[in-house]
Amino acid sequence: MDIQDASAAKSASSLHASGAETPSGKGAGDENFPVGSVLLPAHLRPVIASFYGFARAADDISDNPSLSPSEKLERLDVMDQSLLHADNTTRGGELARMLAEQGHDVRHPRALLNAFRQDAEKGRYASLEELHGYCRMSADPVGRFLVDLHEGSPDAGAKIYPYSDGLCTALQLVNHLQDCGKDFMTMDRCYLPDAWLAAAGASHSDLYGKELTPGLRAVIDRVLDDTDAQLALAAHLPRALTSRRLAMESEIIIRLARRLAQRLRVGDPLATRVKLTKLDFLVAGITGAVSGFFFGGKGRLPDGEST
CATH class of the missing domain: 1.10.600.10 (Farnesyl Diphosphate Synthase)
Structure with missing residues (x-):
């Protein structure tokens, strides 16, 4: 475990992943495009819904105007750590477990977190x-x-x-x-x-x-x-x-x-x-x-x- 992982793990001990979330109240119905529609195979819909829920929770953190950039980063680090522990006590842990059952890792939700980290600190694109x-x-x-x-x-x-x-x-x-x-x-x-x-x-x-x-x-x-x-x-x-x-x-x-x-x-x-x-x-x-x-x-x- 490197210094960054150790720091995030320490934060996770004091800020549980569910407590890191700042829900906006938005859901799949607020999106422009279909999210996990009935066209997709029924056995895959639960993990797709879990992925969407994880992404929405992380997005809500990065968009929360009441949090400072450092607070957003801390909460996003906690969500990242939750992906590395496949249990059902956190949103990320549940997603990791469901992905593992399908034979997949957590590379894609972790990549999304990097975008939300960037949103926490960057507001312009050259x-x-x-x-x-x-x-x-x-x-x-x-x-x-x-x-x-x-x-x-x-x-x-x-x-x-x-x-x-x-x-x-x-x-x-x-x-x-x-x-x-x-x-x-x-x-x-x-x-x-x-x-x-x-x-x-x-x-x-x-x-x-x-x-x-x-x-x-x-x-x-x-x-x-x-x-x-x-x-x-x-x-x-x-x-x-x-x-x-x-x-x-x-x-x-x-x-x-x-x-x-x-x-x-x-x-x-x-x-x-x-x-x-x-x-x-x-x-x-x-x-x-x-x-x-x-x-x-x-x-x-x-x-x-x-x-």
């Missing part, structure tokens, strides 16, 4: 590359977790990661755009690249406004251009998977993400919350499920290689 680095920690592990779970192992899923990463990064980007004003005003965070803001003649203070300035609109459109590129990569995911159920789920989420990106192209996230409608969910659900059922789950990569 470039798109830096923002992508954040997405690799905050979003991509979720897709990799689902791929591993359905494909059977990290070795089996590794070839599919680039496409699940594309989808998860796209989802993270549109979420940042939806909440750009709220994130800045409530947590002093801005995920719009500083270099792009400067190039467009915009500034962070523009996010205090009640509507987008031309400069902010230009930056958001550039982020949406990257979102479209990520979704083009993600389009290969349903066919690359061998799980037809996850292929159907992925196809639906891809279609929802495209629709939300389209809405953000014409909507103003400072003036109102730009969100999906019930009709959007219905159309994406039907067309995505049908497409995923007939064309997904083939285990085929874009170059024709089999996964």
